Amino acid sequence: PVLDAGAMGIIFPMIRSAADAEAAVQSLRYPPAGERGFGPFYAPLRFGLEMQTYADPADREILCILLIEHKDAIDDIKNIVQVPGVDACLIAPFDLAMSYGYRDGADHDEVQAGIAKAEKVIRKSSLTLGGLALNNELANDMIKRGYRLILTGFDTLLLQRAAGDILSGIDRDD
Known part of the structure; x- marks a missing residue:
């Protein structure tokens, strides 16, 4: 449904292997290159196109x-990127840390090595x-390390920050 609504990209969670990556790619492509469903009624109409003009x-x-x-993805990363x-x-450090058995964040040698x-x-x-950078310092560090796609938050975090900013400016003495 997301692709049929016109999304032009998907972030696939919990990829553990090259086989998972191949399945992800297949789900995005129309036959014969992939296994995506036809769904000709939403995305093409959104862009005012015929199905064939949209599909290619x-x-x-x-x-x-x-x-x-996940640590399994680290083990198979050379195949995943191919x-x-x-x-x-x-790279999602907190979930990665959880897969190594750490619930207190990614600041563990094993996780950092991964x-x-x-x-x-x-x-x-x-x-x-x-990757995800929750502050400017981390974003700049990630850029130096070769990151070119940097997320600065996600919906719940951004909403929480915005609400916190508003609440911090409210005089609550009355």
């Missing part, structure tokens, strides 16, 4: 972004390296 560019232009958030049709890999391995392999590939 959609197959070429839709973004396939993989979340690297899957045709993948555009970017986003992140460094993934960064190195992704940078050497043709894919875009991405």
